[in-house]
Amino acid sequence: LSVSLTLALDAMGGDDAPDMVIGGIDIAHRRFPDVRFLLFGDESRLRPLLAARPQLAAACSVHHTPDVVTAEDRPSQALRKARNSSMRLAIDAVRDGAAGGVVSAGNTGALMAMAKVVLKTLPGIQRPALATCLPTLEGETVMLDLGANVESDEYHLVQFALMGADYAHTVRGVANPKVGLLNVGVEELKGNEIVKAAGQILRAANPPFIFHGFIEGDDINKGTVDVVVTDGFTGNVALKTVEGAARMFTEFMSAAYRDSFRARLGFAVAKPALTALRAHFDPRAYNGAVFLGLNGIVVKSHGGTDEIGFANAVVSAINMIAERLTDRIVADFEHFLAEVVPDSKAAAS
Amino acid sequence: LSVSLTLALDAMGGDDAPDMVIGGIDIAHRRFPDVRFLLFGDESRLRPLLAARPQLAAACSVHHTPDVVTAEDRPSQALRKARNSSMRLAIDAVRDGAAGGVVSAGNTGALMAMAKVVLKTLPGIQRPALATCLPTLEGETVMLDLGANVESDEYHLVQFALMGADYAHTVRGVANPKVGLLNVGVEELKGNEIVKAAGQILRAANPPFIFHGFIEGDDINKGTVDVVVTDGFTGNVALKTVEGAARMFTEFMSAAYRDSFRARLGFAVAKPALTALRAHFDPRAYNGAVFLGLNGIVVKSHGGTDEIGFANAVVSAINMIAERLTDRIVADFEHFLAEVVPDSKAAAS
Numbered sequence: 090l091s092v093s094l095t096l097a098l099d100a101m102g103g104d105d106a107p108d109m110v111i112g113g114i115d116i117a118h119r120r121f122p123d124v125r126f127l128l129f130g131d132e133s134r135l136r137p138l139l140a141a142r143p144q145l146a147a148a149c150s151v152h153h154t155p156d157v158v159t160a161e162d163r164p165s166q167a168l169r170k171a172r173n174s175s176m177r178l179a180i181d182a183v184r185d186g187a188a189g190g191v192v193s194a195g196n197t198g199a200l201m202a203m204a205k206v207v208l209k210t211l212p213g214i215q216r217p218a219l220a221t222c223l224p225t226l227e228g229e230t231v232m233l234d235l236g237a238n239v240e241s242d243e244y245h246l247v248q249f250a251l252m253g254a255d256y257a258h259t260v261r262g263v264a265n266p267k268v269g270l271l272n273v274g275v276e277e278l279k280g281n282e283i284v285k286a287a288g289q290i291l292r293a294a295n296p297p298f299i300f301h302g303f304i305e306g307d308d309i310n311k312g313t314v315d316v317v318v319t320d321g322f323t324g325n326v327a328l329k330t331v332e333g334a335a336r337m338f339t340e341f342m343s344a345a346y347r348d349s350f351r352a353r354l355g356f357a358v359a360k361p362a363l364t365a366l367r368a369h370f371d372p373r374a375y376n377g378a379v380f381l382g383l384n385g386i387v388v389k390s391h392g393g394t395d396e397i398g399f400a401n402a403v404v405s406a407i408n409m410i411a412e413r414l415t416d417r418i419v420a421d422f423e424h425f426l427a428e429v430v431p432d433s434k435a436a437a438s
Numbered sequence: 439l440s441v442s443l444t445l446a447l448d449a450m451g452g453d454d455a456p457d458m459v460i461g462g463i464d465i466a467h468r469r470f471p472d473v474r475f476l477l478f479g480d481e482s483r484l485r486p487l488l489a490a491r492p493q494l495a496a497a498c499s500v501h502h503t504p505d506v507v508t509a510e511d512r513p514s515q516a517l518r519k520a521r522n523s524s525m526r527l528a529i530d531a532v533r534d535g536a537a538g539g540v541v542s543a544g545n546t547g548a549l550m551a552m553a554k555v556v557l558k559t560l561p562g563i564q565r566p567a568l569a570t571c572l573p574t575l576e577g578e579t580v581m582l583d584l585g586a587n588v589e590s591d592e593y594h595l596v597q598f599a600l601m602g603a604d605y606a607h608t609v610r611g612v613a614n615p616k617v618g619l620l621n622v623g624v625e626e627l628k629g630n631e632i633v634k635a636a637g638q639i640l641r642a643a644n645p646p647f648i649f650h651g652f653i654e655g656d657d658i659n660k661g662t663v664d665v666v667v668t669d670g671f672t673g674n675v676a677l678k679t680v681e682g683a684a685r686m687f688t689e690f691m692s693a694a695y696r697d698s699f700r701a702r703l704g705f706a707v708a709k710p711a712l713t714a715l716r717a718h719f720d721p722r723a724y725n726g727a728v729f730l731g732l733n734g735i736v737v738k739s740h741g742g743t744d745e746i747g748f749a750n751a752v753v754s755a756i757n758m759i760a761e762r763l764t765d766r767i768v769a770d771f772e773h774f775l776a777e778v779v780p781d782s783k784a785a786a787s
Contacts, residue, residue, distance in 0.1 A: 359704025
């Protein structure tokens, strides 16, 4: 693939940074040799890592940053204090047009707060939302918001629906994404007032995606829709609930394997099939949540990921920039959101 | 065990009723021969089923009811129309003191509405909540509310915490239950206003359980706490999300098993361990959600369950009546809730 663009990296974010970051972009570099990387971090640590990778080094420029946002920093603290941090300066590079997007495995709250203040939301978008992909029986689904907001009104949910559909379309190649609103039942009368109002808006409007209607929690992994829309509180709980259920299942599987000699033998024979099964649920394959709705692509990698997981977050950021996801959200605002969200035209101007 | 009490049954609720109901109470009868069953339903269908089980028949009395609440009936319709239904008359038997509780596999919304109107809430309890047990890495956890309410304020959450702790204590035998509030982070500052306020009340008060603080979605299956407290919207989504994740996992396991001759061979050898694993997640073992907070025990069985699942719902109802769960909630109201929930004393009188 010949993709030519520039990506900024918070090289100091994450448990195993900067080694994991350099290892990750090295993997991404082999897939996208024309992509340039702006590395923000401790020069004395980055230079030796790049010296060992001359091909990657030619695609990188290093920008020394003295500070680091830690996992303990509160978002408000990070905003005030960390103006010379690797995270902040990587985001600034996106604002200044030097890069199309940024990837960080650092403090989520700080990244969210800084990105919102520095990059601002796109015209027509009142709140950015955090989205990721999840495995389903049918393939994958996009879910948002995963916790960028703790409370959402019906218009926020409608904006999330649009941004999620654009993400599924541009990044995952779903021509006509099916969007569902997460609820406690599928009938129109079910749910709280906000979900019911969002359902009414989407049913009455003519959105640039298929509005499937309400879905329930078990529809997430069933793959009923391409995009699962919900408020940040419910979405955060649902995402972590899936992660917890997957962990319980794999731990019980491992325990079953240790159960007896016979079990160990059987699982050894079935190993290729089990390895394929495990790969299907490899959390590294789903690493990288994107903040949708900002002037620029902002991808959050899991802090505890390794270079393979980080590479996946980098590749998804490259795809979103190359497919011009933000342009598409802006165009959809003009054609759809401005009609259904009151005052959004005024808010956007 | 010598447990002597009376249980009312909606013998017509559920996909395979009344056969599944009679089969279920037959299993429960062998465990609790001194429990009496009041069967509400179509006499012409119940009599032949009992005739084939003379021992069970001696523990039953049949009350003919001409009407049935269907799965399609709206709660409000069922309340108005179905005064002679098996569901309604079984609940009436609890109100009249003829039975200590009722089990139904019928329409959830109708059961919830009827039980609330007929039985009324316990003194000090503003809203009943739906609770069930879930498997965890550590054993089991109780989760509530699962959808009896679509919106809850902080005082409702505090009442749910108390009722969930009483359930864990009396029915599951947890001497000092650990209770967690489901949230989007564990820090005190995380979450929406309602969850934060409920956390403050529980931290400041001296509840008759261990308040663990906030928990996240992955703590549900991790078994971090004995009781997971949340609003009905989030709880319903989280429960169904766990169910959907479990289904995805087992379907992928089955697909891995069919993957190749080698996989089939390996899984055949490991079968005893896999059977034990599957038993651990058997949804029939977790069948039966209880409406807590009413004047009487009301247990909802899955509509699609078989007689083994229905028997589990019946056994859990028997346990709750025998352990005097409602008395304990009333006592806790007097010792704890009346102090922390404003106006609850007035509301109770």
